[in-house]
């Protein structure tokens with residue numbers, strides 16, 4: 001499959017609409033996410049490692065907000081436990097249609113079920129691995145706690161939640177520095193100042209980052225006794241939370 005270059009924000013757009021996961025984004029998504037999220041490729045590969053370690057026999061692994069299924073594929077190729085199924089969910093019809101093609105072109109043996117649905121409407125059961133890879137950040141703050149509680153209830157003991165997010169920082173100078181370093185990363189990857197500025201505006205009130213402390217507090221309140229960061233580059237981080 002070819003991966004066209006993301007040039008969505010390359011020319012001045014007179015009316016910047018809110019960022020949406022539509023067909024235009026789907027077409028360039030693999031290029032967009034790799035050039036925009038520091039550590040994305042490493043995180044995807046490590047989700048494979050973690051799935052190999054935590055997937056339990058006769059259980060389900062969930063990829064919530066799966067986009068084109070990068071984390072699903074990483075898990076699919078690494079799970080060794082017998083009789084596992086992966087359920088991959090996204091509420092963008094355009095994403096799920098393309099993810100279907102990606103899965104058909106893949107020869108992995110673990111069965112994958114793709115659902116076009118709001119992850120809040122999905123019933124989670126018998127889970128050993130749950131992935132929220134840069135998804136929770138797009139969901140309203142007031143709804144986040146209930147989602148983590150549902151995940152905790154659906155996990156088996158010994159199961160893991162992998163939560164990756166763009167994060168904010170309490171300390172204003174540090175927060176600004178991380179944003180600047182992230183923008184530098186994007187510039188190094190070929191995005192112009194105009195592209196960076198226009199996408200930033202489109203993401204306002206759509207992608208809502210929180211501090212690592214807020215995430216850990218929420219995980220704890222949901223029941224996860226143990227959670228901590230396993231990866232961070234600038235304002236992009238990933239946490240592991242284990243159900244005891």
Ligand SMILES: Nc1ncnc2c1ncn2[C@@H]1O[C@H](C[S@+](CC[C@H]([NH3+])C(=O)[O-])CC(=O)[O-])[C@@H](O)[C@H]1O
Nearest residue numbers: 021065066067070090091092118119133134135138
């Ligand atoms: N309520 C929702 N229900 C279901 N899906 C949702 C919802 N809100 C947003 N999404 C979906 O969450 C995904 C977020 S991208 C995830 C990358 C992927 N995990 C990856 O590992 O490549 C991250 C990014 O683009 O920064 C999109 O596909 C949305 O449609």
Ligand SMILES: O=C(O)C(=O)Cc1ccccc1
Nearest residue numbers: 032033036037166199203207
């Ligand atoms: O591009 C950005 O500035 C981001 O924060 C990451 C991102 C990546 C893909 C879609 C939306 C946001």
